[in-house]
Amino acid sequence: EQRTDLVPDFVKAIVRQGVSFMPQFRKTEISDADLEALAAYLARNNPTSAASASSE
Template identity: 70%
Template sequence: MKSMLKSLAAVSVWVAMAQSGWAAIQDTNQLPQGKHVFQQWCAACHAPGHAYPGTVALEAKYKGALPDALEERTDLNPQMVKYFVRHGVTIMPFFRKTEISDSDLAALAAYLTKGKK
């Protein structure tokens, strides 16, 4: 019985390790996935430069106090990114789950916040 408990404990430690390893793998995969989502849905308005309405609008809003290109911001947090994506703002449309799924949005938020929680 004692040895069975021991092996059970060993198995649960192994499961916990496997799970945290998996989470770490998922986290590192999120950034390239998030970049892909950004390029597909956001770059048309938020790429760096004066040809992009989102970048131009944010330049006017912050007047140089914050970078105008979203990918250069360091103050964004995942909740904020998710809010704007699901609700839109002025000319920015909101995006449905059939366009950007919850997991794509999580990856996008991780990408724009450099993995901040």
């Protein structure tokens, strides 16, 4: 499934806080750098995320 609605901040919040049956992941389980890379990868098809990432 190709998602276009994932933004990095949403992905990071869900990973750190968990949701429903998905557990949270602590910094000892996934580093901030790895989480940033994961969020960027998942948001790669989101035109809004790509535009905001290139402006940073």
